Each structure stands twice: as structure tokens, then as C-alpha cells.
Amino acid sequence: MADIEPYESALGAIPGAHPYPRTSRYHDAEIGVHRLPDGTEVRYAKRRLLPALDAQETQEHVVGAGERADLLAQRYFGDPGQWWRIADANPALDPRELTDEAGQVIDIPEPGGHRRV
Numbered sequence: 001m002a003d004i005e006p007y008e009s010a011l012g013a014i015p016g017a018h019p020y021p022r023t024s025r026y027h028d029a030e031i032g033v034h035r036l037p038d039g040t041e042v043r044y045a046k047r048r049l050l051p052a053l054d055a056q057e058t059q060e061h062v063v064g065a066g067e068r069a070d071l072l073a074q075r076y077f078g079d080p081g082q083w084w085r086i087a088d089a090n091p092a093l094d095p096r097e098l099t100d101e102a103g104q105v106i107d108i109p110e111p112g113g114h115r116r117v
Helices: 007-012 069-077 080-089
Strands: 031-035 041-045 058-062 105-109
Touching: 069 080, 080 105
Parallel strands: none
Antiparallel strands: 031 041, 058 105
């Protein structure tokens, strides 16, 4: 049976290393370690369970033709790499789901208002 080690133990094996940068969707995700039968360690980000956002933590946005999640992230957060914050607020795994239909209403988290898990 495979062993799973807690995040702290996994990071402890790599001095000074962190698997995801601070701006990543997975920066605060717990990291697990799966050991293959040959002893090889495979690290993975554990499932993130996101708390629901309050209405005060989001604003609505009506999707326009040609908009994309990265463009919305640039507009609202000043960083297109933060598209995942919009995906998490709706929730969506694929950012194309957010903008594939003009006229749909999506939630945009307030800057700094999104709780990370």
C-alpha cells in the first residue's frame, strides 16, 4: 500500500524549494507524496476544497463577445496569470467555460477577497 506524507514532510526533502510560486492556484494546496512499488516518490497537489464566497466578496460581470478569462484577470487584477481566481469563484476548471457564451453572468472576486485553500 502506498504511503502518503504530509505537505511539510514533502517540502522538507527539498531544502528551500516550493513546488508552486506564490501566484499559483496551487500555492496553498496541500502536497502529498505517493510512493510507487519501486520506491519512487510522486508528488501531487491534493484536492482543493474551496469555501463559497460571500456576495460582498464578488462582483458580477456580463461576458462580452471575445472576452477570455486571462483578459478579465488583467482587467480586474492587473495580472492575466490570475485567471484562476475567476475560475475558482464560479467554479470552473477550464477557463473557456467562463467566457464561451456571451451574455452569461460570472462572478469576479474582489481583489484580496478570495480565500485561498
